[in-house]
Amino acid sequence: MGASIIATASERNHDFLRSRGAEPVTYGDGLAERVRALRPDGDVIADFVGGNLEATLAVLADGGRHASIANSNVEQHGGEWMCVSPVGADLQKLADLVDGGKLHVEVAEVFPVDRAADAFRANMEGHTRGKIVIAVDQDA
Ligand SMILES: NC(=O)c1ccc[n+]([C@@H]2O[C@H](COP(=O)([O-])OP(=O)(O)OC[C@H]3O[C@@H](n4cnc5c(N)ncnc54)[C@H](OP(=O)(O)O)[C@@H]3O)[C@@H](O)[C@H]2O)c1
Incomplete structure (x- = not known):
């Protein structure tokens, strides 16, 4: 779809993320700075872990969209809370x-x-x- 993807994991999984077409970054302290160094504005951010709201808002572009499967609080910050629905x-x-x-x-x-x-x-x-x-x- 033409998107460039940045994805978080610990270092042992970085080659795996590259093999799936993503640029890897390590999560934890300084995450927002590491992401911004690769790309100053994120158009879409998807949180599959939770506990990342601060970093999400720090790197999201004006008018960008964000969603989480692990933090319902995103709704109070303009994000979308998503749940698996086994249809x-x-x-x-x-x-x-x-x-x-x-x-x-x-x-x-x-x-x-x-x-x-x-x-x-x-x-x-x-x-x-x-x-x-x-x-x-x-x-x-
Ligand atoms: N809303 C829903 O429908 C739904 C559905 C499924 C799960 N969930 C929720 O989603 C969360 C994740 O569940 P899961 O079973 O998918 O987890 P998981 O497979 O165990 O996720 C582990 C992955 O997340 C990475 N990770 C671990 N800590 C991280 C952090 N602090 N920041 C960024 N990445 C981190 C790990 O990377 P490394 O191994 O490289 O460290 C690993 O790749 C849980 O809170 C679960 O309850 C919600």
Whole structure:
């Protein structure tokens, strides 16, 4: 779509972000300055972690748009609070994009259902790269 993307992660994931077409920056203290050094005004900012409102407002261009899946307070600052809605028709559109090679879903790990507790533990660590899948054995 012609957008240039800056994305946050810890350094061990920077090559991965580059491989997905984004310019990586490290999160934490000084995030806004690091982003501004790459691009002074962000037209669109998406927060997938929470706790980033201050940095978001610091780098957002006048008239820019921002949204968060992890901080409902964004609505008080002109942003959009977004929630997953598992609607079949929408999920089918996403599945079609995956089938067409236009959307890539990175899977960190697949757990059998009897290890669901381990799957939740891994997710709670907050440093998985991509999705954790709990697979139900259809034949069981
Ligand atoms: N609204 C909704 O519908 C919805 C849906 C799903 C999740 N959520 C919420 O979204 C949040 C994230 O959930 P998740 O399961 O997607 O998380 P996750 O996959 O565990 O996210 C971890 C990723 O965020 C990076 N990260 C960790 N701390 C960060 C920070 N302080 N600043 C920037 N990046 C950071 C990590 O990078 P490194 O590993 O490189 O450190 C890692 O890539 C949770 O609060 C969850 O409740 C909301």
